[in-house]
Amino acid sequence: xxxxxxxxxxxxxxxxxxxxxxxxxxxxxxxxxxxxxxxxxxxxxxxxxxxxxxxxxxxxxxxxxxxxxxxxxxxxxxxxxxxxxxxxxxxxxxxxxxxxxxxxxxxxxxxxxxxxxxxxxxxxxxxxxxxxxxxxxxxxxxxxxxxxxxxxxxxxxxxxxxxxxxxxxxxxxxxxxxxxxxxxxxxxxxxxxxxxxxxxxxxxxxxxxxxxxxxxxxxxxxxxxxxxxxxxxxxxxxxxxxx
Amino acid sequence: xxxxxxxxxxxxxxxxxxxxxxxxxxxxxxxxxxxxxxxxxxxxxxxxxxxxxxxxxxxxxxxxxxxxxxxxxxxxxxxxxxxxxxxxxxxxxxxxxxxxxxxxxxxxxxxxxxxxxxxxxxxxxxxxxxxxxxxxxxx
Numbered sequence: 001x002x003x004x005x006x007x008x009x010x011x012x013x014x015x016x017x018x019x020x021x022x023x024x025x026x027x028x029x030x031x032x033x034x035x036x037x038x039x040x041x042x043x044x045x046x047x048x049x050x051x052x053x054x055x056x057x058x059x060x061x062x063x064x065x066x067x068x069x070x071x072x073x074x075x076x077x078x079x080x081x082x083x084x085x086x087x088x089x090x091x092x093x094x095x096x097x098x099x100x101x102x103x104x105x106x107x108x109x110x111x112x113x114x115x116x117x118x119x120x121x122x123x124x125x126x127x128x129x130x131x132x133x134x135x136x137x138x139x140x141x142x143x144x145x146x147x148x149x150x151x152x153x154x155x156x157x158x159x160x161x162x163x164x165x166x167x168x169x170x171x172x173x174x175x176x177x178x179x180x181x182x183x184x185x186x187x188x189x190x191x192x193x194x195x196x197x198x199x200x201x202x203x204x205x206x207x208x209x210x211x212x213x214x215x216x217x218x219x220x221x222x223x224x225x226x227x228x229x230x231x232x233x234x235x236x237x238x239x240x241x242x243x
Numbered sequence: 244x245x246x247x248x249x250x251x252x253x254x255x256x257x258x259x260x261x262x263x264x265x266x267x268x269x270x271x272x273x274x275x276x277x278x279x280x281x282x283x284x285x286x287x288x289x290x291x292x293x294x295x296x297x298x299x300x301x302x303x304x305x306x307x308x309x310x311x312x313x314x315x316x317x318x319x320x321x322x323x324x325x326x327x328x329x330x331x332x333x334x335x336x337x338x339x340x341x342x343x344x345x346x347x348x349x350x351x352x353x354x355x356x357x358x359x360x361x362x363x364x365x366x367x368x369x370x371x372x373x374x375x376x377x378x379x380x381x382x
Binding site for chain 1: 259260261278314315316320343344345359360362363364365366367368369370371
């Protein structure tokens with residue numbers, strides 16, 4: 001399941017501007033073009049920039065912007081009683097940077113609920129090897145099933161094809177189920193890709209049990225939206241009206 | 244009490260499925276204190292006894308302004324009455340910091356968060372209950 005849609009660039013600029021400011025702190029000559037970060041910041045320093053930006057964004061009310069950007073789409077796909085990942089993530093994929101390669105994986109391998117959806121927001125154009133690849137549902141499920149029985153060695157995942165790499169412009173957003181195999185390869189383009197990602201889950205969808213507290217509501221997720229009618233239902237339960 | 248002193252509290256027993264060594268909890272909170280410009284005060288460890296919050300309550304007598312812990316689930320979050328009891332004597336000015344969840348609350352907002360959490364948490368089931376529902380559907 002993959003869905004690409006257009007979003008409000010002006011609102012998205014909130015995030016872009018914040019990153020530009022952080023890069024300028026490190027190198028005042030930075031011209032503000034995020035896809036050219038690699039000309040201003042060395043590979044050695046990029047993770048520090050990423051961490052500073054991550055900390056800065058997460059200290060602000062980023063959920064408000066995300067609400068404005070994608071509520072409609074997310075409500076359509078998951079319903080309106082939603083939880084959102086507690087922290088929004090930031091990726092910076094500079095050309096030839098081997099340290100940022102994230103091999104093909106499924107989020108459910110690290111105990112994420114398979115019922116969640118991931119909102120992926122590129123802050124630069126994303127294309128070819130600077131982008132993320134997403135394998136198709138059928139292959140992913142087949143592989144996940146096969147690998148779940150393997151105890152000592154992971155089965156080999158087929159190489160992503162050109163068509164598996166997501167091609168998106170700045171101002172577009174992608175929603176996909178991160179249980180599907182996805183990842184990235186060495187960025188062989190001349191452009192850096194900067195993107196944000198954050199996960200959503202319906203309140204009514206199952207989550208891992210206490211064996212994986214890291215992936216539960218309260219720690220991994222926080223409240224995003226609750227319908228008035230759900231709130232009323234909760235009050236009914238809370239007041240012991242239904243025994 | 245200096246506004247920049249952050250007192251720290253660590254839990255030697257399991258909380259919400261976590262059982263984190265004290266030294267790791269301490270280092271984690273210390274890192275939070277340093278990156279946020281607080282003066283880290285050495286951690287107070289709770290008693291191992293089940294349900295004990297004796298050392299947590301001790302903080303309320305010291306009129307402190309900042310108290311940090313690894314997670315909000317160090318507190319008995321599923322028991323709102325107990326939460327009210329153990330936080331009762333804390334000053335309204337005291338800010339509780341929960342590093343894992345990136346949350347910062349005064350007493351009133353902390354209790355509101357716990358109240359809201361318990362309401363929503365009741366609606367969320369895990370895979371085990373999901374399997375039970377599936378079994379019911381196929382019967």
